[in-house]
Amino acid sequence: MTEAMNETGWAKINLALHVRARRPDGYHEIETLFAFVDGGDELRAEIADADSLVIDGEFAGALSAGGDNLVSQVLTLLRERYGADRVPRLAVSLTKKLPVAAGIGGGSADAAAMARLVRRYFLPEIGDAALARLVGPLGADIAACIASATCLGVGVGAELSPVPELALAGTPVLLVNPREAVATGPIFAAWDGVDRGPLFTGADLRAQLFAARNDLQRPAIAGCPAITDVLTALGELRPWLARMSGSGATCFALFDAAGECDMAAQRLAASHPQWWQMTGVLR
Template sequence: MNETAFAKINLALHVRRRRADGYHELETLFAFVDDGDRLSVTPAAADRLTTHGAFAGMIGDPFGNIVGKALSALPREEGWAVALDKRLPVAAGLGGGSADAGAVFRMVDRRQGLPADWQARAARLGADVPACVLSTTCIGTGTGTDLAPVDSDLAGTPVLLVNPRVGVPTGPVFQAWDGRDRGAMPSFEATGSVRAMALAGRNDLEAPAIAICPPVAQVLAALADTGPFLARMSGSGATCFALYDGSEALHAAAEAVARRQPGWWLMTGRLR
């Protein structure tokens, strides 16, 4: 089997409060790009994982990583040899590891079906994993694991992902959040469309991420110069995205950013 681990972006991410359990109460609008890491599976006597690709070197112990944990989380009748082509940067706000785990869940579903409690099993691996299993536009609340899929008028929208090749760990960014509740994310019912929700939303982690990783501000400025209808940081950074009204605008933007900052990582695609 082969599966793409679709890159996750947060079209909006509102942090409402710190919870007593140490996590944060969130409201987020998940969307997914039609590209990402690639996984392939063949039967094996026992589970094993091999990695290759541009960012494989950033993964340590393969079975200490989330793909190994996803394999252990789901009962199967046979072992799997998984090859992971790591094309997404690590600690980048794209849910790369969570997307890889989501791809494992989808392959298990295709092979034999998922257990009834798959969402709880996915949530134990990480807050983004349940959304990454679905890999469709959805609203996430709680810690991001309570999901409500929505029909998206942004499906097929050209998107440019840019990362300054600097990893930003999630924990310190959340710890640096100032604790101020800046208000709820606009509802789908009130706005009538995912595009309107995204435009009226924000990412409350942009400021703390920029304080920790100043290049995020440079990426946002570079994207703003390319004329998108929306440019924003994804998750806790450092990757930022820009959405365009047409393919020509997307390709012109990608070429302009690549000329301006040849060392940055770029990926183009469309929203699913």
């Protein structure tokens, strides 16, 4: 096989994220609704004499291309599990289009993309669940990013179940980040410990989402006040839902029509040209 192999690390958003409790192991019990956008980082790979990773793109400077990169770790882990005869050495290029430490699963999405690429070309018999069990321990969001489909995550976010009542595919979405990195660990640590109730899903999608929340939004804003500016600006664009994703600082807005989303993106680019943004639809 000499042709280039390709895979996308789809951007993740948390439509809602309820933090329920701190765990003795330092993690948190959460309930979250994952959704994925039809755009993200791009991976390319070719069989080579030795593994390598080259990173380009707008946000390449924020990442290490060494062995600590999740992409490299996934490749090593899969080779250790299945052997070098099945998982060859690969020269990998990552085009980093998504901001780093942004609450949209960039590192986890890239790790999942690497796992899917290896599975597609070399391990086609491995299902999503088995793949997630193997590489999921590298990051709490990786299991959800393997499938990159709308789902409910509980526990630390890695126990997944489908939510077919959330028929969101094709929903126009605008992602906005004020170009400020927000580290996940300190935001979870700053959660006030108050359990504000469970996350429910049901037939009335909008009512359920309106009633939901992101419990990390308050501590994230305390560390990154620009999140408030982004949410205020998004609210003025009249989406049917706007919320912070993950631990921030990226926020999202959902619209009824692509034209509305595109117009909102144009207005935002004119009023806040310094912010990063991406438009797309939910997968």
